[in-house]
Amino acid sequence: xxxxxxxxxxxxxxxxxxxxxxxxxxxxxPLLIVAAATALAVLIGMRMRGALPALRGWRVWxxxxxxxxxxxxxxxxxxxxxxxxxxxxxxxxxxxxxVDDSRSMAxxxxxxxxxxxxxxAALEGGLLAGLRKRFQVRVYRLGSDLQRVDSPQQIKPTExxxxxxxxxxxxxxxxxxxxxxxxxLLSDGSENAVGVPGTGIGADAMQALxxxxxxxxxxxxxxxxxxxxxxxxxxxxxxxxxxxxRIAATISVTQHGYxxxxxxxxxxxxxxxxxxxxxxxxxxxxVQTEPLFLPAGSAGAKNLTFAVEPLAGEAxxxxxxxxxxxxxxxxxxxxxxxxxxxRWEYKFIRRAEDDDPTVQxxxxxxxxxxxxxxxxxxxPSELAEGFPVRPEDLFGYSGIVIGSVAADYFSPLQQELLRxxxxxxxxxxxxxxxxxxxxxxxxxASPLNxxxxxILPGGNHTFHRDPATVALxxxxxxxxxxxxxxDPEKNAERWKKLTYLADYEDPGSPKPGATVLAEMYAGxxxxxxxxxxxxGNGRTAILATGGTWRWQMSEPLGDPSHxxxxxxxxxxxxxxxxxxxxxxxxxxxxxxxxxxxxTAQVRNAEFQPDADARVTAHxxxxxxxxxxxxxxxxxxxxxxxxxxxxxxxxxxxxxEVTADAAGSPPQPLGRSVIxxxxxxxxxxxxxxxxxxxxxxxxASETGGRYWTASDLKSLPRDISYSxxxxxxxSTKELWNMPIVFLLLIGLPCSEWLLRRKWGVx
Amino acid sequence: xVDDFHGTEDWQNFMDGMREVLPNRPVEDLQSSDEIFHTLxxxxxxxQIPGEQYVWTGRTYEKDGYQPKWRAIRDDKGRIVxxxxxxxxxxxxxxxxxxxxxxxxxxxxxxxxxxxxxxYGMTH
Numbered sequence: 001x002x003x004x005x006x007x008x009x010x011x012x013x014x015x016x017x018x019x020x021x022x023x024x025x026x027x028x029x030p031l032l033i034v035a036a037a038t039a040l041a042v043l044i045g046m047r048m049r050g051a052l053p054a055l056r057g058w059r060v061w062x063x064x065x066x067x068x069x070x071x072x073x074x075x076x077x078x079x080x081x082x083x084x085x086x087x088x089x090x091x092x093x094x095x096x097x098x099v100d101d102s103r104s105m106a107x108x109x110x111x112x113x114x115x116x117x118x119x120x121a122a123l124e125g126g127l128l129a130g131l132r133k134r135f136q137v138r139v140y141r142l143g144s145d146l147q148r149v150d151s152p153q154q155i156k157p158t159e160x161x162x163x164x165x166x167x168x169x170x171x172x173x174x175x176x177x178x179x180x181x182x183x184x185l186l187s188d189g190s191e192n193a194v195g196v197p198g199t200g201i202g203a204d205a206m207q208a209l210x211x212x213x214x215x216x217x218x219x220x221x222x223x224x225x226x227x228x229x230x231x232x233x234x235x236x237x238x239x240x241x242x243x244x245x246r247i248a249a250t251i252s253v254t255q256h257g258y259x260x261x262x263x264x265x266x267x268x269x270x271x272x273x274x275x276x277x278x279x280x281x282x283x284x285x286x287v288q289t290e291p292l293f294l295p296a297g298s299a300g301a302k303n304l305t306f307a308v309e310p311l312a313g314e315a316x317x318x319x320x321x322x323x324x325x326x327x328x329x330x331x332x333x334x335x336x337x338x339x340x341x342x343r344w345e346y347k348f349i350r351r352a353e354d355d356d357p358t359v360q361x362x363x364x365x366x367x368x369x370x371x372x373x374x375x376x377x378x379x380p381s382e383l384a385e386g387f388p389v390r391p392e393d394l395f396g397y398s399g400i401v402i403g404s405v406a407a408d409y410f411s412p413l414q415q416e417l418l419r420x421x422x423x424x425x426x427x428x429x430x431x432x433x434x435x436x437x438x439x440x441x442x443x444x445a446s447p448l449n450x451x452x453x454x455i456l457p458g459g460n461h462t463f464h465r466d467p468a469t470v471a472l473x474x475x476x477x478x479x480x481x482x483x484x485x486x487d488p489e490k491n492a493e494r495w496k497k498l499t500y501l502a503d504y505e506d507p508g509s510p511k512p513g514a515t516v517l518a519e520m521y522a523g524x525x526x527x528x529x530x531x532x533x534x535x536g537n538g539r540t541a542i543l544a545t546g547g548t549w550r551w552q553m554s555e556p557l558g559d560p561s562h563x564x565x566x567x568x569x570x571x572x573x574x575x576x577x578x579x580x581x582x583x584x585x586x587x588x589x590x591x592x593x594x595x596x597x598x599t600a601q602v603r604n605a606e607f608q609p610d611a612d613a614r615v616t617a618h619x620x621x622x623x624x625x626x627x628x629x630x631x632x633x634x635x636x637x638x639x640x641x642x643x644x645x646x647x648x649x650x651x652x653x654x655x656e657v658t659a660d661a662a663g664s665p666p667q668p669l670g671r672s673v674i675x676x677x678x679x680x681x682x683x684x685x686x687x688x689x690x691x692x693x694x695x696x697x698x699a700s701e702t703g704g705r706y707w708t709a710s711d712l713k714s715l716p717r718d719i720s721y722s723x724x725x726x727x728x729x730s731t732k733e734l735w736n737m738p739i740v741f742l743l744l745i746g747l748p749c750s751e752w753l754l755r756r757k758w759g760v761x
Numbered sequence: 762x763v764d765d766f767h768g769t770e771d772w773q774n775f776m777d778g779m780r781e782v783l784p785n786r787p788v789e790d791l792q793s794s795d796e797i798f799h800t801l802x803x804x805x806x807x808x809q810i811p812g813e814q815y816v817w818t819g820r821t822y823e824k825d826g827y828q829p830k831w832r833a834i835r836d837d838k839g840r841i842v843x844x845x846x847x848x849x850x851x852x853x854x855x856x857x858x859x860x861x862x863x864x865x866x867x868x869x870x871x872x873x874x875x876x877x878x879x880x881y882g883m884t885h
């Protein structure tokens with residue numbers, strides 16, 4: 001119908017440029033149209049008084065409108081309108097036909113045929129023949145890379161991954177000296193590589209196509225709405241954890257056909273079930289994110305499988321699980337606890353940490369004005385001079401707890417060291433409530449005030465030896481720090497029933513960016529109890545009481561609440577504190593490719609970047625993989641070292657990065673261990689529905705068009721409108737379009753009919 | 762803390778009762794280097810601290826408790842849970858500290874040991 005009315009196919013108008021072939025200047029046309037319309041309006045206005053009543057108001061302006069349109073059309077025709085469009089020269093151009101041959105194309109959801117069979121049927125059913133009439137055709141198969149084939153029959157859906165962006169970029173680059181006029185991509189749109197948001201295709205691939213003006217026409221295969229299915233979209237979990245800690249993870253799930261049904265989330269370490277939860281599935285196509293808490297267990301490199309147990313009738317269960325490598329570390333982290341006065345809280349904190357093999361509390365208790373009692377020290381000289389004054393002495397601790405200690409106990413140098421400890425070194429500081437803490441300890445006026453996660457109240461007398469009850473906030477319900485019981489609701493109820501605190505201190509109001517995990521209630525007042533915040537590279541927290549010891553003394557014998565809470569709180573304090581060597585990589589999960597970029601941050605004892613270290617990585621992996629890789633210093637980031645490596649085989653890998661300071665003999669600076677995993681062929685099981693959005697956006701952003709498999713008749717013609725390859729710019733006149741003729745007759749006829757209807761003829 | 766019991770017979774009475782509370786725990790002698798004597802004050806040398814009877818007898822011992830015995834019972838983690846002061850009387854030394862007839866040396870030591878014990882109890 002479109003071509004019947006407009007004489008030319010739609011690509012002429014969508015890809016062409018509107019031009020005026022007349023000799024008169026183009027700016028004159030709108031001027032004359034406006035002038036004519038104005039003149040008509042004036043004429044009509046002058047004769048309005050004498051007009052018949054039936055032809056007043058909006059009716060007369062309707063007549064004016066049809067007459068103005070007719071005049072405008074006639075004037076436009078005088079300027080000889082046309083469309084200038086590029087067309088590929090016949091037989092001088094190549095059309096690259098790219099067929100997706102990944103495993104997802106083997107799914108049989110195209111009228112009983114596999115997607116691959118449907119694509120080949122479309123090609124053999126006239127599409128290829130139609131293209132070959134006007135162009136040379138090259139056929140390619142696309143999986144993790146692009147390969148040319150002699151015939152579509154050589155294409156089998158066996159590739160383990162789909163990298164559309166990589167393949168198109170390869171096509172654009174390898175055919176740079178060939179006249180490729182357009183690309184025809186037959187695919188279901190499953191892209192397993194990260195790319196430009198919204199397209200899923202890499203920015204460099206899009207740029208390569210744009211540089212050559214290559215339009216990509218896409219033909220989509222596969223059901224848009226897959227059969228009943230539950231799919232794991234993503235799993236977020238920390239790359240490392242402290243042994244025996246409780247780890248927080250989130251699992252994102254989508255589903256079709258199971259709205260409001262119950263499903264079981266599970267986490268397994270090999271075959272061992274370590275966590276499970278029942279959830280209710282959200283409405284279709286909504287990404288549902290659920291929190292999970294799981295025990296880290298003993299030390300070692302682990303591959304945890306996060307899964308949704310398959311439901312009855314699920315078409316595809318291969319997308320119900322994802323694995324994540326995690327390294328559980330049992331290295332003892334040392335915490336420096338500074339307490340300003342003998343009090344019960346001190347003893348019970350030490351007792352709680354006695355049972356935690358991964359944390360050691362080194363404490364200095366001020367027993368009198370001038371005496372310090374040290375416990376947990378590693379050697380007789382540790383803390384012998386009091387609180388450290390040198391960075392290398394303080395930065396060896398992974399966390400600091402400051403009890404009932406006034407701010408002026410620390411010298412200005414020590415205060416600055418505390419700030420550097422959090423900001424630069426990345427350590428954690430926990431402030432406790434007490435007689436000489438927070439506002440009562442002068443911290444509000446100290447230079448370290450901005451370290452605190454709250455705005456302290458003014459004045460003093462904020463510490464009260466009065467009871468206060470506690471409860472979790474919504475953030476606290478979701479936090480692993482406050483998890484005494486596994487079930488979130490039962491945990492929240494447990495907290496409400498905990499014995500009252502022996503004392504409390506008003507910590508003020510939380511700063512923006514701080515998180516309140518628990519509150520306390522004293523009389524009619526509600527105050528934050530446990531507040532956390534990130535600061536620089538580290539973190540700070542306030543526990544606004546010195547009276548949690550009552551949870552140990554007044555709860556039934558054997559109740560673990562007090563111990564659990566303190567162990568989890570102190571593990572949170574130190575878990576993210578980096579060592580002198582920190583290894584990282586962009587992604588710990590390698591999907592169908594093994595390229596690894598390993599980065600190490602190396603710092604000296606003062607936690608300043610060390611640009612002269614010798615850094616090596618020892619990588620072990622499946623089937624006896626064993627490699628030593630030297631990391632090279634970065635030129636623009638002192639203390640950063642990098643190396644690239646390739647994991648050839650699928651499976652779990654472990655990289656131990658060690659750094660030695662320059663000098664003879666070399667002094668070890670530290671080590672960092674990181675785990676990663678290569679998975680082949682897994683990604684193809686996810687997002688198996690046709691990704692029409694990706695195919696449409698790829699087509700529209702390159703100047704192509706998205707086609708359905710059932711409507712390819714005009715493709716061989718429409719694909720010729722392209723600026724790539726060897727193209728000729730042709731001009732198509734518009735004056736003789738049927739629509740013009742219809743308008744020339746239709747507008748006056750419409751006016752006549754209206755006048756007749758209104759009885760003014 | 763157990764204090765003010767002297768000689769063999771008192772010790773037997775004490776142990777008969779203690780065995781009903783902690784039947785399997787050994788009693789050990791404390792050394793001067795033990796942590797409990799160094800929490801606040803460093804009490805390296807100790808003397809037999811007599812009760813108030815010293816004022817009119819001149820003896821530091823009572824009954825057949827000739828030698829002071831600083832002993833303790835510990836828990837599984839090595840923390841002292843019972844501090845035993847046998848053949849001495851620290852309580853009197855605190856109580857009669859203001860009596861000019863009662864030697865200051867005994868009271869001073871008793872206070873230092875007592876405060877060490879308190880700090881130990883608040884830190885272990």
